[in-house]
Each structure stands twice: as structure tokens, then as C-alpha cells.
Amino acid sequence: LRHHIGKSFDQIIRDPEIKLEQLLSLDPAIGDGVRKEWLDQIELDIKYDGYIARQERQNSRIERMEKLRIPEGFDYDSVESLSAESRLKFKEVLPATLGQASRISGVRTSDIAILMIHLGKKNGSAPI
Structure with a gap:
């Protein structure tokens, strides 16, 4: 002691x-x-x-994250820093929220962070 x-x-x-x-x-x-x-x-x-x-x-x-909505018709191609694999999966699944996007198999955590920052900028809010 x-x-x-x-x-x-x-x-x-x-x-x-x-x-x-x-x-x-x-x-x-x-x-x-x-x-x-x-x-x-x-x-x-x-x-x-x-x-x-x-x-x-x-x-x-x-x-x-579960509540952060991804706008319908969101252009994933406009987010250049997303990996090609995650971009493809997002376009196939079309998640409605960031939470749903984070549960897509094969999507990188870094791509979720990039998407979160991008959505925050579009919504004029701070990242989660």
C-alpha cells in the first residue's frame, strides 16, 4: 500500500x-x-x-448510428474514398441507416467511418 x-x-x-x-x-x-x-x-x-x-x-x-439515415438514392460513387468492395455492397443492399450499413458482410469499418463523415457533412452535423 x-x-x-x-x-x-x-x-x-x-x-x-x-x-x-x-x-x-x-x-x-x-x-x-x-x-x-x-x-x-x-x-x-x-x-x-x-x-x-x-x-x-x-x-x-x-x-x-442506427438513427443516422442514408438518403434514398444516395450516390455512393460520389464518395471517392470508399473501397470498391464496400461501394458495391452498399449499392446492392441499399441500407437505410448507417447502422444497417455497418452490418453488411464484407464492409470495412474504415468505410463506415468514411460514410459517417460524408453523411455528417451533407447533414451539416458533427460525426457520431
Whole structure:
């Protein structure tokens, strides 16, 4: 615990080597009367908070992609930086949204990003 001096409680508990029980053993009065299941849940919530926040941001981004409409009759040939393979697949499938386009087999992630930027420019909005 020496290398944690000066750090906040949640910074210390995020360390995978540190267990909440170790910290509570320094001052047993802190966790006195608190059920072990609750302490375990508190520890997990703190340790995984960053991962959960990242997943929530990703879910939000996916949700926005699902709603970003591709105009009917969109000219994929006008987006020069799309790969030939993705351009062909887009023209065959004619996805209605960016989310649908992202699920087309063989379409590159980079092409989805390019399409997203292009659609954002056309709609006058920022990329997702």
C-alpha cells in the first residue's frame, strides 16, 4: 500500500492488486456492520466503473448510428474514398441507416467511418 500514499480511495481500490478487505483491515470501523455482499458490490462497481462508462459511450454511439439515415438514392460513387468492395455492397443492399450499413458482410469499418463523415457533412452535423 505504500505506493498509494496520497491517492484517493477510489484510485487505490481500482488497483487490481488491492482488495477492499485489505483497506478495511486498516480501520475495521469503516466497514463495521456492512454486509460482505455489499462491500463486494462496492468494490466491483469502483473497479469496473471505467469499463462500464466506455461501454455506455459505445452503446450510445451505436444507437446514434442506427438513427443516422442514408438518403434514398444516395450516390455512393460520389464518395471517392470508399473501397470498391464496400461501394458495391452498399449499392446492392441499399441500407437505410448507417447502422444497417455497418452490418453488411464484407464492409470495412474504415468505410463506415468514411460514410459517417460524408453523411455528417451533407447533414451539416458533427460525426457520431
